[in-house]
Amino acid sequence: MNPTAAVAETATGTATTNTDLKVEALVIPVADVDRSKNFYQDLGWRLDADFRFDNGFRVVQLTPPGSPASVQFGTKITSQRPGTAEGIYLVVTDIAAARRRLAALGADVSDVFHPKVAGGQFGRIADGRADGPAGDRASYGSFATFRDPDGNSFLIQEVTSRIRGRVDPGATEFASHSDLVGALERAAVAHGEHEARNGGEHDQNWPEWYAAYMVAEQHGDDLPQ
Template sequence: MGTMPATGTETTAATKEADLKLEAVVIPVSDVDRSKKFYQDLGWRLDADFSFENGFRVVQVTPPGSPASIQFGTRITHQRPGAAEGVYLVVSDIVAARDRLAALGAEVGDVFHPEAPGAQFGQVPDGRAGGLATDRASYGSFATFHDPDGNAYLIQEVTTRLPGRVDTGATNYASLNDLVGALKRAAAAHGEHEARNGGAYDENWPQWYAAYMIAEHHGDELPQ
């Protein structure tokens, strides 16, 4: 019996059964120990530092609250040092994140937002305007910094995910800061909710908070 090619439906079903979780991104550096110190000074967790007799060395660090990591070392990539660019770091409060990185010694740029629809990281400094995005729109505010070799990181503020970009089977927050930020936004929205209802105390506020936070996390319509 001949073998028939898999249909699109069968391929999609098979793919859904096999999780492909992004674990680490490799960046090229010229001085492994210098890079290791730089990232540790930023508070990134050191996960591994393995060396082998053939000269291979791999160091893995993880940014706070991140499920994925950064790897660098010797004989680990053919890229020239500093060639990595546009590595995204998502934060819930870009002003706080930028100030924190600067306090820890990173040369981080000022917060900016795209000056026109469609402006991308690769187009800066053209296409950028200083300051936060209008109404502090989710996905709209950015800052950049570089490691000692020039590998570029783009920090992006994301508070509400677009529909379809979150696993609808779970609601979780990667860090204390993410949870605190979500609670603050829910509190502000709930204050407006109470005002619309005559300012009366809402004894069901825990349920309202929970519904708001879940909807915001999944990119669904927010409760009013």
């Protein structure tokens, strides 16, 4: 028996499986709480909490736009040295637009880059970066980076379609208005190509085709033609 299920059965008398374990918050170490709070709020991140206690403990939580997970920092919240958090992924559907937006809000964002790859898109990643987005804007392939005032680093990654199996097959969700707009725009381009392949006639069933395309793209399934 699975150990987790065994523990649940012992505690309740009934075996349970597939308990949701949702990543809700990541703790990042900072030196100046108010400076960090202002920095992230200036980037448009939602302030969820700022709790102070008599023993000196303080926790601040902010959430990036459209994100299901948040970041936390404060005093007496971690023993990590300020600035040592690395490689926190921020996933976007348009890397160029995200970079422009963050730069306009005051973040020192790198230029867009993609890894040097040997042997094709999913081949061995060689050392170094190549300028600009990945060829054909391949999903998972384009990046930019920025750091907060302490040096904690964030990696922005463009993901427009998921590898099959990485999304809950029972749910299709768009985290923000811009994500939904991007999905609709890609579906519109693909649908135009679909109509062209079929003699250029208007497709009366376009809402169903759009929906099928957007669901398949997000889940990593075969796209309708």
